[in-house]
Amino acid sequence: xxxxxxxxxxxxxxxxxxxxxxxxxxxxxxxxxxxxxxxxxxxxxxxxxxxxxxxxxxxxxxxxxxxxxxxxxxxxxxxxxxxxxxxxxxxxxxxxxxxxxxxxxxxxxxxxxxxxxxxxxxxxxxxxxxxxxxxxxxxxxxxxxxxxxxxxxxxxxxxxxxxxxxxxxxxxxxxxxxxxxxxxxxxxxxxxxxxxxxxxxxxxxxxxxxxxxxxxxxxxxxxxxxxxxxxxxxxxxxxxxxxxxxxxxxxxxxxxxxxxxxxxxxxxxxxxxxxxxxxxxxxxxxxxxxxxxxxxxxxxxxxxxxxxxxxxxxxxxxxxxxxxxxxxxxxxxxxxxxxxxxxxxxxxxxxxxxxxxxxxxxxxxxxxxxxxxxxxxxxxxxxxxxxxxxxxxxxxxxxxxxxxxxxxxxxxxxxxxxxxxxxxxxxxxxxxxxxxxxxxxxxxxxxxxxxxxxxxxxxxxxxxxxxxxxxxxxxxxxxxxxxxxxxxxxxxxxxxxxxxxxxxxxxxxxxxxxxxxxxxxxxxxxxxxxxxxxxxxxxxxxxxxxxxxxxxxxxxxxxxxxxxxxxxxxxxxxxxxxxxxxxxxxxxxxxxxxxxxxxxxxxxxxxxxxxxxxxxxxxxxxxxxxxxxxxxxxxxxxxxxxxxxxxxxxxxxxxxxxxxxxxxxxxxxxxxxxxxxxxxxxxxxxxxxxxxxxxxxxxxxxxxxxxxxxxxxxxxxxxxxxxxxxxxxxxxxxxxxxxxxxxxxxxxxxxxxxxxx
Numbered sequence: 001x002x003x004x005x006x007x008x009x010x011x012x013x014x015x016x017x018x019x020x021x022x023x024x025x026x027x028x029x030x031x032x033x034x035x036x037x038x039x040x041x042x043x044x045x046x047x048x049x050x051x052x053x054x055x056x057x058x059x060x061x062x063x064x065x066x067x068x069x070x071x072x073x074x075x076x077x078x079x080x081x082x083x084x085x086x087x088x089x090x091x092x093x094x095x096x097x098x099x100x101x102x103x104x105x106x107x108x109x110x111x112x113x114x115x116x117x118x119x120x121x122x123x124x125x126x127x128x129x130x131x132x133x134x135x136x137x138x139x140x141x142x143x144x145x146x147x148x149x150x151x152x153x154x155x156x157x158x159x160x161x162x163x164x165x166x167x168x169x170x171x172x173x174x175x176x177x178x179x180x181x182x183x184x185x186x187x188x189x190x191x192x193x194x195x196x197x198x199x200x201x202x203x204x205x206x207x208x209x210x211x212x213x214x215x216x217x218x219x220x221x222x223x224x225x226x227x228x229x230x231x232x233x234x235x236x237x238x239x240x241x242x243x244x245x246x247x248x249x250x251x252x253x254x255x256x257x258x259x260x261x262x263x264x265x266x267x268x269x270x271x272x273x274x275x276x277x278x279x280x281x282x283x284x285x286x287x288x289x290x291x292x293x294x295x296x297x298x299x300x301x302x303x304x305x306x307x308x309x310x311x312x313x314x315x316x317x318x319x320x321x322x323x324x325x326x327x328x329x330x331x332x333x334x335x336x337x338x339x340x341x342x343x344x345x346x347x348x349x350x351x352x353x354x355x356x357x358x359x360x361x362x363x364x365x366x367x368x369x370x371x372x373x374x375x376x377x378x379x380x381x382x383x384x385x386x387x388x389x390x391x392x393x394x395x396x397x398x399x400x401x402x403x404x405x406x407x408x409x410x411x412x413x414x415x416x417x418x419x420x421x422x423x424x425x426x427x428x429x430x431x432x433x434x435x436x437x438x439x440x441x442x443x444x445x446x447x448x449x450x451x452x453x454x455x456x457x458x459x460x461x462x463x464x465x466x467x468x469x470x471x472x473x474x475x476x477x478x479x480x481x482x483x484x485x486x487x488x489x490x491x492x493x494x495x496x497x498x499x500x501x502x503x504x505x506x507x508x509x510x511x512x513x514x515x516x517x518x519x520x521x522x523x524x525x526x527x528x529x530x531x532x533x534x535x536x537x538x539x540x541x542x543x544x545x546x547x548x549x550x551x552x553x554x555x556x557x558x559x560x561x562x563x564x565x566x567x568x569x570x571x572x573x574x575x576x577x578x579x580x581x582x583x584x585x586x587x588x589x590x591x592x593x594x595x596x597x598x599x600x601x602x603x604x605x606x607x608x609x610x611x612x613x614x615x616x617x618x619x620x621x622x623x624x625x626x627x628x629x630x631x632x633x634x635x636x637x638x639x640x641x642x643x644x645x646x647x648x649x650x651x652x653x654x655x656x657x658x659x660x661x662x663x664x665x666x667x668x669x670x671x672x673x674x675x676x677x678x679x680x681x682x683x684x685x686x687x688x689x690x691x692x693x694x695x696x697x698x699x700x701x702x703x704x705x706x707x708x709x710x711x712x713x714x715x716x717x718x719x720x721x722x723x724x725x726x727x728x729x730x731x732x733x734x735x736x737x738x739x740x741x742x743x744x745x746x747x748x749x750x751x752x753x754x755x756x757x
Contacts, residue, residue: 037545038596044162045140046432047149047377047386053539056444056494056504058143058552058590060084060606064136064164069702070674071177071717071752073185073207074133075116075159076728076744080676080698082141083608083652084590085114085159088683089742090729091363092258092304092338094129098143099554100586100612100648101156101531104563104685106731107576108365108398109422109456109518113529113562115146115154118161119247121312121330122152124394125367128308128334131251134229135189135203137162143590144533144554145510148432148446148490151328151373151390155510155531155558165245166199166235167191172757179750181224183209197237204230211256212746213294220301223294226255241319247312259302259340260731260740262289293725294743298341300360305337326375336365342402342740361402369394385433392426398518418460418576420518426452432490440497444506446490452513454525455481480524484513488530500541508533517564520576527580531558551591557615558584561645563685566731567620579619581685584645586612600660607653616641617685643687649695651679666708674700683730693727698744713754723747 041052045059052061060082070081075094079087088095091106096114103112103126116123118132133139140160147153170192177185189203206228211221231249238244290297310332317325342359371392378385402416430448437443458478492506509532516525537552564578588610595603617640644650658672675697682692702717726744 038541038548038594041138043138043140045142045149045160046384046434047375048379048384053500053541053548053550054502055539056492056502056506056537058084058535058537058554060141060143060592062139062141064138067133067136067139068175068754069672069704069715070700071719072133074130078133078139078141080674080700081654081656083606083654083676083678084143085141085157086647086649086652086678086681088647088729089258090683090731090740091260091340092306092336093126095126095647095729096129096156096159097645097647098141098157099556099588100584100610100645101558101561102647104561104646105517105578107517107520107564107578108363108400109396109420110515110562110564110578111424111512113154113156113512115150115152115158116161117150117152117158118249118310119163119312119314120151120160120328120373121310121332122150122369122371122392123332123334124152124369124392125334125365125396127306127336127365128332128367130253130306131229131308132161132163132249134187134205135164135231137164143552144506144535144556145488145508145531147448147450147488147508147510148430149386151371151388151428152392152426153428153448153450153488153511155512155529163231163233163247164189164191164201164203166193166201166233168193168199173755174757175752175754177750177752179209179748181209181212181748183748183750199235201233202230203232204228212743213261213290213292213296215296215298215301216290217297217299218301220256222256222259222296222302224255224257227251227253242315242317245312245314245316247314248310250309251306253304253306255304256302258304258338258742259296260342260742261294261296262740294746296341300339300341302340303337306334307336308332308334322378322380324377324379326373326377328373328375329371331370332367334365334367334369336363338363338365359402361400363401364397364399366397367394368396382436383433385431387431388429390426390428390430392424394422394424396422396424396518398422400519416460416462418458418462418519420456420458420520422454422456422516422518424452424454424513424515426450426513434494440495442494444490444492444494448488448511449485450488450511450513451483451485453481453483454514454516455479456516456518456525458517458519458521460519460521476521478521478524480516482514482525484528486511486513486528486530500545502539504535504537504539506533506535506537508535512562515562515578517576517578520564520578522575522577523579526562526578527560529558529560529562529580531556546596548594549592551589553589555587556585558586565619565684581614581619582617582641583615584612585615586610588612600662602658604656605654607651609651610648611650612645612648614641614643614645614685617643619685621686640685640687643685644682646683646685647681649678649681651677653677668706670702670704670706672702672704676700683727691730696724696726697722698724698726711756713752713756715752715754716749717752718747718749720745720747721749 041061043052043061076087079085086097093106095103101113142158146158172190175187185207187205191201193199209225211224215222229251234246236244312330315327339362342361373390375388398420400418428450432446434444461475488509488511490508495503512529514525514528533556535554539550560580561584590608592606618637620635621638654676656674661669677697679695684691699721700719704715706713728744729742731740
């Protein structure tokens with residue numbers, strides 16, 4: 001990694017921001033005497049309760065209080081607290097990236113490379129990743145390949161949502177937020193015992209607001225929010241050694257969010273196209289475009305509907321002082337309907353009025369998944385271990401069509417009908433062991449065997465285009481079935497040179513089975529994605545636990561990165577293609593710092609550097625005009641070795657500070673500010689600036705009044721106070737140089753009232 005240090009370029013804003021924090025902290029520290037230290041953060045990243053500082057993994061923990069203070073409503077908000085994670089979305093798919101590895105597709109059938117777990121149970125479909133972020137105890141973000149600790153293996157990392165559990169005493173909270181864009185969020189939870197052996201907890205959140213823009217053709221609010229979520233836990237102490245936790249969760253969204261926004265004509269160079277393609281391209285985009293970037297201009301309003309429900313049963317049986325048996329059984333159902341206008345303008349759709357093909361897209365996704373994870377945990381002074389068996393099965397349906405009547409599956413004149421069914425069945429056995437060789441030195445080892453079967457059955461029809469007009473109907477079908485098996489390993493060392501410092505080295509391998517797109521006919525199931533990772537880290541405490549400083553340096557090599565693209569086709573208009581992209585390597589440094597200069601003043605900072613690039617990647621350039629007349633099989637290949645992966649900024653950091661001002665009534669005011677930065681990133685492997693976003697900095701701030709009994713809190717907050725326009729995802733349609741985009745929220749502000757009882 002000698003070249004890594006030489007290539008690091010520090011963003012200009014970072015030194016100034018760090019210097020400001022240091023000077024502020026020193027000044028405040030002179031005002032009062034130190035006492036106490038930072039609170040200990042307990043995590044279960046290694047399937048047992050540990051202090052975060054004792055975990056020899058690169059893991060970030062975000063506690064419940066931080067989620068509330070930062071007004072976190074989704075995974076998208078978490079990326080500003082934990083810069084090692086990048087969140088984007090396109091066509092309603094959550095795209096989570098860690099260390100340059102993540103979801104590279106927005107078509108049904110692709111598993112994410114970063115797994116999302118809720119209380120140990122995986123949510124496999126990316127359209128389901130917008131749920132569950134409420135009434136949490138904490139969020140744990142594990143970076144690097146995971147396979148020996150969690151049932152669903154992942155090549156990029158794992159995000160674990162740990163929900164708040166039933167309590168022995170009656171307690172709860174009620175929280176209400178009102179803000180601009182007519183925002184109103186209501187959240188509440190109630191927890192406590194029914195009997196000495198039975199406890200329960202219920203929680204809900206409702207999120208409603210007007211849109212960040214309007215549809216200028218219809219006057220309707222778009223990019224709005226209308227969601228409701230609820231969760232219930234029921235915990236039974238069956239015996240002194242056996243307890244059972246039953247959990248249920250529902251989520252419902254029905255709004256006009258997630259639709260792509262277009263800023264100008266699709267084919268800006270249409271005159272250079274062959275005559276047949278120019279006839280198709282020229283009229284598109286001439287119906288008008290929005291005046292404001294966040295607006296739509298379409299005769300049809302977009303629509304996003306997600307319904308999901310889940311049940312989980314967790315049985316814990318303490319066999320004796322050393323052995324514990326845990327079983328996590330889960331079933332989850334996800335249904336999504338997404339509708340939008342793909343003609344990129346307010347031109348009226350339909351052959352009868354324009355002579356052009358209808359372009360309203362309706363996408364249905366239905367997933368039914370079940371999983372069971374059986375763990376045997378062992379704990380002693382010298383040895384800690386986990387032995388587990390895991391089973392996962394999912395049935396998936398994808399239905400993507402373009403036609404004149406949105407949301408209708410049976411209409412015969414729909415021009416494009418792409419339907420697919422897929423099934424995944426996976427079995428795994430894995431183990432993770434840590435053995436203390438001495439009081440200061442430990443060795444860890446792990447392994448995983450995965451056997452996974454995949455199948456896809458695709459059918460569909462596309463009405464061909466002849467000289468810009470509708471022609472004959474082409475019926476298509478594709479079936480494929482593959483079985484994959486792989487053994488992956490983990491090994492490492494832990495060394496404590498002193499009680500408050502941990503040094504570690506970890507080698508880990510990751511594996512993601514081959515997958516295939518539903519409703520596409522060019523390629524079948526791709527090859528598996530594999531990764532080998534090396535990581536050296538340090539976790540340390542200083543100044544009587546007034547400072548914690550953690551860092552990790554990593555290097556990885558990934559083979560057969562799975563990604564898909566939409567490419568133009570001279571007859572069908574476009575095709576979906578899914579392929580393996582050769583090799584990807586990454587080097588990086590991640591640092592986290594917490595500092596408590598005084599009992600009233602606290603700081604937190606995280607700075608990440610990532611140098612990731614393709615080592616070899618040859619594919620067809622989706623913007624090559626020759627594709628308009630050239631069959632895919634004879635299209636020229638271009639090398640993109642050296643390009644960066646998508647959603648992977650070179651630099652990312654977050655800096656947060658808070659100061660408590662005591663009041664005469666023993667209440668207090670808290671003044672807080674948060675700064676987050678990400679450098680330039682791309683939304684495709686071609687590194688075209690048109691598909692990407694420049695560097696940006698977001699500033700959030702809040703003022704909170706906390707009552708003397710600490711039950712009442714009133715907060716005035718603002719997010720993205722400088723109103724930065726930040727793209728969060730894109731989608732290239734055919735040969736378009738104009739990309740459909742999604743954006744992070746604009747400047748928002750409001751007031752939150754919180755009562756703890």
